[in-house]
Amino acid sequence: FEFTMRHLVILLLLSSVCFFALSEVVDNNFSKCKEFFLDTTPPDFTPPAGVSVKPICQCIWDNNDKHIFLYATLYNTTWKIPVYSAYVFRKSKSIGRCDAWYIEPQLDLDPELCMRSQGYGSKIGTNQALNSDYENSGYNKGHLYPVLHTDNHLSMLATSTLTNAAPQNPDFNQKAWLGHEKAVTEDLKSCDEAAYVVTGVVPDTKTIPNKKVTVSKYYWRATCCLKNNQYTGKGYYGPDNNGQVQELTIKQLQDTLSGFYQIQKFIIFPRIPKLNQPKKPRIEFTCN
Template identity: 45%
Template sequence: MLRVVFLLLCPLLSKGHVTPFANCPQFFLNGIPPTILRSNNRYQQICQCLLDQNLQPEYFYATLYDTENRIPVYSAYVFQHPHVPRQDKWLIEPQLDGINGACMTAPTSLLSNNIGHRQAVECDYDGTRYDKGHLYPVSHTATQRAMQATFTLTNAAPQDSNFNRGQWRLHELSLVNILGTHPNSFVVTGVVPGNQKIAAGRVMEARYYWSAYCYRDNNGIYHSSGYIGPDQNGRVQTLVLGDLEVALQGFYNVQTFTVFGGQCY
């Protein structure tokens, strides 16, 4: 048993390759993704999918994943009005760890000691005060399949349980009210990494969660807003999109950071 645990936490070296954003432009405003962070093989583009009845990939959203911190940078999706119940069953992305597989799957279906080398696994959260905080939340999905697809650990980061179940949940529900009458709204939710890793020291905690939306009304006018939290009072701040992008530019230490490709102001 000790040997199995050690191999799970310290797997063999591998390099995975997952589906690039070019295969799922439908989740980005005008097909342009948010700024893609680049550092050798660290940041991986994932078109998040489940296999359909013909064993072909069915895409639901897109994630930029940080394989060093083992948390996502952001997930991008098209808002859907929710009407499905939550069903927790966490999955992983096999290709991140160099394992054959086109889409996310249950880790128990994979016979490999390499699982978890470049991504989080469920036991990373055991015994911590953190929730597996969704970026693309269940409350923004409209089908059973879309709901299931949000339950991959590449779409989650360690989020303080009080914030996750309190102010951030209220924020997610507020977007349901704002975007419910705008079915083609684009949403991006991201994580600013913190300074320490949880539990076994493999997965970086989230310092901030942020999100932004963009939609065009019937007159062709763009509407957008940005959000980030928790602030010093444990709440979610509302920002204009441009101010959020300036903040993210500093947090990610890049010259520019755009959420919607420099559009939707």
């Protein structure tokens, strides 16, 4: 695995010398939806120079014409894929699935706040992927926040926005990654409270046939929840050399992601909430 990642970085450096130049500061402000991050603190991440990202508070309009925020996404408008999506996992119910596939007008300078169906607006697609980009591409639209981890109808609908998806190998998507999502569901059911999850993708050096949307080379996930008076974190990465999902510590996952982006750090869970338990030893934080 480490051998593969090291050579991937070398290939990217050779293909574009300026691609991994000094990073530029980006406004990583999720002011309207910080509740989807552990201790309301988004991951500490700065993209490579020349790469533009946009924080999105993913929302949908309910039946009373009110917008509801359901999760958060840091979207890469250069590669047309997300960097990550962050959500709160609660014990999932059996939710049906409807792949309506929305777009985000706000990414293309439209004042609309929430996701809309495709066909909305006349200049949509400059800074984001569209359904047509995936047609006959040979790739699935791979969810970061999956339907399997939702617990209500609106959340289920909101996961099917193209800013929450990246081109994913169909075999890996429908087998190893789906199996991983089910295993995470079972694991997080044992949390004492709701769990915090951040799921992202690592871009490949190629695009799907339209030359617009970058293919995802790897998918990753980090989870953190309170179990037995201790915060427990797990990291996941795939596909590995055997086409499976590999389990890592959060620190190993962060080091791997930092190495890929050639940045000093990629901290997924920057802060821990303080717990007031004076009669017990200090609770140790292990989500790192």
